[in-house]
Amino acid sequence: MLKGEQSWSFSTKPAITASAAVVGPYEGKGPLGQDFDFVHDDPRLGEDSWEKAEKRLLEDACQTAMEKASVQKEDVQFFLGGDLMAQLITSSFAARTLSIPFLGIFGACSTSMEGLALAAQLVDSGAAETVMCGTASHNSSAEKQFRYPTEYGGQKPPTAQWTVTGAGSAILQPANKASKTSNIRVTGATIGKVVDMGVSDPFNMGGAMAPAAVDTITGHFRDFKRSFDDYDLIVTGDLGRVGFDLANDLFSKAGFKVPDHVYQDCGLLMYGDDPNVLAGGSGCACSATVTYGHILKRMQAGELRRVLVAATGALLSPLSYQQKESIPSICHAVVLEVTDH
Known part of the structure; x- marks a missing residue:
């Protein structure tokens, strides 16, 4: 609903x-x-x-x-x-x-x-x-x-x-159809709006997507009457180091205190400090593999009980870039929770 x-x-x-x-x-x-x-x-x-x-x-x-x-x-x-x-x-x-x-x-x-x-x-x-x-x-x-x-x-x-x-x-x-070992539920979602702050550099996707991530996550907090304190982990899709730092700044300007142990980014988790990936990971598989591999395993192990995955996307194409368009971006967020059956 x-x-x-x-x-x-x-x-x-x-x-x-x-x-x-x-x-x-x-x-x-x-x-x-x-x-x-x-x-x-x-x-x-x-x-x-x-x-x-x-x-x-x-x-x-x-x-x-x-x-x-x-x-x-x-x-x-x-x-x-x-x-x-x-x-x-x-x-x-x-x-x-x-x-x-x-x-x-x-x-x-x-x-x-x-x-x-x-x-x-x-x-x-x-x-x-x-x-x-x-x-x-x-x-x-x-x-x-x-x-x-x-x-x-x-x-x-x-x-x-x-x-x-x-x-x-x-x-x-449906929960009643799933096996007894399947204790991870999808309990909510926030659908993002397209946000475009005028970034046009295709080599700075993190900077383009960060405002969309903050817009969706703060919209989620408003709709569910929650904050960072209500989650064990909030992870953005693939902002990388540039976008992650920018998102933290935008959260602070919006009046949110961001706990270091709660907010992370899939683009940083995937490769760690590997300098060869420059600002971090990206791509459709970034949030997908980190979520369906790493995060769900942590939830199954009891380390995390409520997680918000806020996947980000840059909605450009080769054609729009060649026509000097800016990069519109979006973020969709999903709530994952461990249940006790």
């Missing part, structure tokens, strides 16, 4: 029956490497193009999630997917392989939580009993589409970020 101005509260608390996070070799060497279901040792995954490799990542994540949930593809009513590739070819081609009724969505790097929020809405409303959502990105396919192919070897400024090679998927079901 509608909560406040831009949020949903899910009365049935749909369960995340299973999730999967699949990554490339570089991500597997990072600080979260042990939290992923599978780490590929070949960034091409044996395919003859980066785009086909990205599709394989999403297929692997979806298949792994279904296996962990003990469901067949015939049991899944809808698959919600999106990605960064032109016309969602990663998701739509993966949906071709899966042969599940497909809803293509786009929120750039916020797609992970957009998909999870919509999947929870379908289950909560009774429109479906088993829904799968997922997204993927690949460093080399994103570089080729949005910047320069990696073979070009172009240098980047320190504000640039590293697109995560990986894919994440989750399966949602």
Whole structure:
């Protein structure tokens, strides 16, 4: 049901029956490497193009999630997917392989939580009993589409970020249908507004997306009458160091005291202090793999009970950049909670 101005509260608390996070070799060497279901040792995954490799990542994540949930593809009513590739070819081609009724969505790097929020809405409303959502990105396919192919070897400024090679998927079901071990529920979501502060540098995505993240999180606090103190963890999608610092400044200016142990960013968690990624991680798979791998494992271990994942996305295209447009951004947030059945 509608909560406040831009949020949903899910009365049935749909369960995340299973999730999967699949990554490339570089991500597997990072600080979260042990939290992923599978780490590929070949960034091409044996395919003859980066785009086909990205599709394989999403297929692997979806298949792994279904296996962990003990469901067949015939049991899944809808698959919600999106990605960064032109016309969602990663998701739509993966949906071709899966042969599940497909809803293509786009929120750039916020797609992970957009998909999870919509999947929870379908289950909560009774429109479906088993829904799968997922997204993927690949460093080399994103570089080729949005910047320069990696073979070009172009240098980047320190504000640039590293697109995560990986894919994440989750399966949602009504709480009474989920297994007794599935104690993580989706209890709410806040749908973001498009925010554009005039940033036009494609190598400064964090600066472009930070205002959208702050707008959605403060909107969430207003709608649910909550604050940072009500969460064990609030994590933004992929602001990186530049965007994370800016978001902290914006929160302070809005009158919020931000506890260091509560607010983190997936783009920083993914690679830690690795200088090769410059400002940090990004891409659709950034928040997806960190959430469906690292964060859910921490929740299952009892370390976290209530988490807000606020995935951010820069809504530019190669065409809009060439036409000197600024970068509109968005953030979608989802509340995850551990229940005691």
